[in-house]
Amino acid sequence: MAAEASELRRGNALRLNGELLIVVEMNHVKPGKGPAYLQGRLRSVTTGSIREYRFRMNEAVERVFTEQKVVTFSYRAGDDIVFMDDESFEEYHVTAAAAGDSIRLFAEGEKLELQFADGELIGVIYPDYVVRTVAQTMHDVKAAKVTNQVKPATLDVGAEVQVPIFIKEGERIRLHTESGKYHERAGD
Numbered sequence: 001m002a003a004e005a006s007e008l009r010r011g012n013a014l015r016l017n018g019e020l021l022i023v024v025e026m027n028h029v030k031p032g033k034g035p036a037y038l039q040g041r042l043r044s045v046t047t048g049s050i051r052e053y054r055f056r057m058n059e060a061v062e063r064v065f066t067e068q069k070v071v072t073f074s075y076r077a078g079d080d081i082v083f084m085d086d087e088s089f090e091e092y093h094v095t096a097a098a099a100g101d102s103i104r105l106f107a108e109g110e111k112l113e114l115q116f117a118d119g120e121l122i123g124v125i126y127p128d129y130v131v132r133t134v135a136q137t138m139h140d141v142k143a144a145k146v147t148n149q150v151k152p153a154t155l156d157v158g159a160e161v162q163v164p165i166f167i168k169e170g171e172r173i174r175l176h177t178e179s180g181k182y183h184e185r186a187g188d
Helices: 101-105
Strands: 002-004 013-016 019-029 037-044 050-056 060-064 066-077 080-084 091-095 111-117 120-125 129-137 150-155 160-164 172-176 182-185
Touching: 019 120, 066 091, 091 120, 160 182
Parallel strands: none
Antiparallel strands: 002 060, 013 019, 013 060, 019 037, 037 050, 066 080, 066 111, 080 091, 111 120, 129 150, 129 172, 150 160, 172 182
């Protein structure tokens, strides 16, 4: 399906030079001199690598129709992440590279979305933020005069992240899924 580059949004799939790509980020850039353009970060479905692309505003691109399916994160099997469809009980295997680093912030049994293009599984769709409990962190870190001090913390799912020094064990925090960085304390 043909579309203009200005219509591309995060999560859209497109075919460029015969390769299936997913939009990770798309920014409108207006330089001081010259026409405006779109600067995009696109992830290759086959290799998992992320590359930068530049599009003219009215450039024609081939968008690929995608569908999403809600599944349950079942378990890890070696280098694969296994998801299960709750309705048909069908299992979907996704390589750890294709699932991305964000999978470390999720526990088995949680609901996520898988994205399909032309009937082929192309990736995992994560929510923008996830709430986790701090299982372990350093105690009594003395506050220095420097702002934005951080310390390591282990989450309830086993992932390690950096959190501000005022966060204590047992607190629930909201993390940005894509970067894995602390966003804020989570209200109950």
